[in-house]
Amino acid sequence: MAALLRARCLNVILFFVIFSVAFAFAQPALSQTIVLNTANDPPNSTDDHTGICERVMTEAFRRIGIKLKIVDLPSERALINANEGIEDGNFARVEGLEKLYPNLIRISETITTFEFVAFSKKASFKTLGWDSLRPYNIGIITGWKILENNIAGVKSLTKVRDEKLLFNLLLSEKADVVVYDRMQGKFVLKQLGAKDIKILQPPLAVKGMYPYLHKRHADLVPKLEQVLRTMKKDGTFKKIVGEVLSDLSLRE
16 A cells, blocks of 8 residues: 555656656747837837737737737838847838848738838829839838839939938928838828828839748748738738727827
8 A cells, every 4th residue: 555655656746747847848938039120100010019010920929929029120220130130030021022131031921011102292193103203302211122122213212211201301392202101101191290291193012011030030930820821810810900990090
């Protein structure tokens, strides 16, 4: 009887030892923190990091057991930092940036869509392709690669650090046209109290936007792709978009 009790006690002790070791090894993965940077505006990113893309990425990482920290940086600096591994990645960006920033891997699931449109104060014309911008003084944000790669041969091209400087080019008439994402641009104009700016049509381009991770996190890419696909199927994406747009509308 005594031997049986000792055996049982040993089994219980062995179980707890195995459980404790397994738990200890599991803890680093569960407590790991990934840092992503972004240069987006509402509704995709907000000061308190509750924008559409931020909530989507936070939830995606949560589902694979990783905490997400988000830092705000100017567009070009965000790409450089992510490529150098200062932060762990960047969002939301057009497809193909891995050709310019070889240390970045694209997560092949979109997290938002940008409509690249021309904003104007006085000029009025149909934006039928990038060449339609040629007669004008144009403003863009440094680091928006789709714009840097497609806007050429214009009267003048001014690059600025951020969205407020961009739209102030237009308001001060230092540019005839600025090019930016339609939805984010509308929020910036509301913040600036600018009411006499029009959006020219049609959009110059409509592109799905992606997250990128530094190559040291290559193992996370397929996991995040699967999670993002699941979030689209289970309604999480739609729910987040609706809640963020509603919340921002109430704040205004």
